[in-house]
Amino acid sequence: MNRARHVLLITILSAAIGFTLYQALLNNMGISDSLDSNPETGIEIGAKAPDFTLETLEGEKMTLSELEKPVMLNFWASWCPPCKAEIPHMVNFYDSQEGDVEIIAVNMLHQENSEEDMKGFHEEYALNFPVPLDENGRVTDMYQVKSIPTSYFIDSNGYIAYKYTGPMTEQSISSTFGNID
Structure with missing residues (x-):
């Protein structure tokens, strides 16, 4: 059970980091701000x-x-x-x-x-x-x-x-x- 929690925690953290990097890339390219505003x-x-x-x-x-x-x-x-x-x-x-x-x-x-x-x-x-x-x-x-x-x-x-x-x-x-x- 403890191993399953670790895998779940690592998966959630990886997804959060990936999403944050993706948003940062869009902001760097100027896409997110111009389309979301x-x-x-x-x-x-x-x-x-x-x-x-x-x-x-x-x-x-x-x-x-x-x-x-x-x-x-x-x-x-x-x-x-x-x-x-x-x-x-x-x-x-x-x-x-x-x-x-x-x-x-x-x-x-x-x-x-x-x-x-x-x-x-x-x-x-x-x-x-x-x-x-x-x-x-x-x-x-x-x-x-x-x-x-x-x-x-x-x-x-x-x-x-x-x-x-x-x-x-x-x-x-x-x-x-x-x-x-």
Whole structure:
């Protein structure tokens, strides 16, 4: 009987330690705080988009919730052929706007071959919108990005209106923004 109590006690302590470590890991990644702070937050259509702050290529801090306008939140990497096909359409669309919408192109720096590759891509395609750098994959994981490019369209109140996986054209970007209030 005494041995059974010891096994039970060790099992309970192991579970408690494991759960504590799991929660600490989520907090470290910034996932638990951002998703638990608002029960409406999630990555489904109609949910409040998870907030984040990342540093841009130019060294400026960018926070999603501070934009207060419709946003195309795009995830990409320089080695991705569909991203290479999509980026010129994003650049052309952004050129045609007068600041009514925002394109945020999150570079998945943690999946790049090198930072130089990403910077070369940025220059070659003359990206004219903010490029925040997801150095450790925290935001990529938060948005559960499985393939790229992936784009979330977020309304001016911060709610997810649409999600697209795969490359978009200037026409599809424009029509999607046109359907967001």
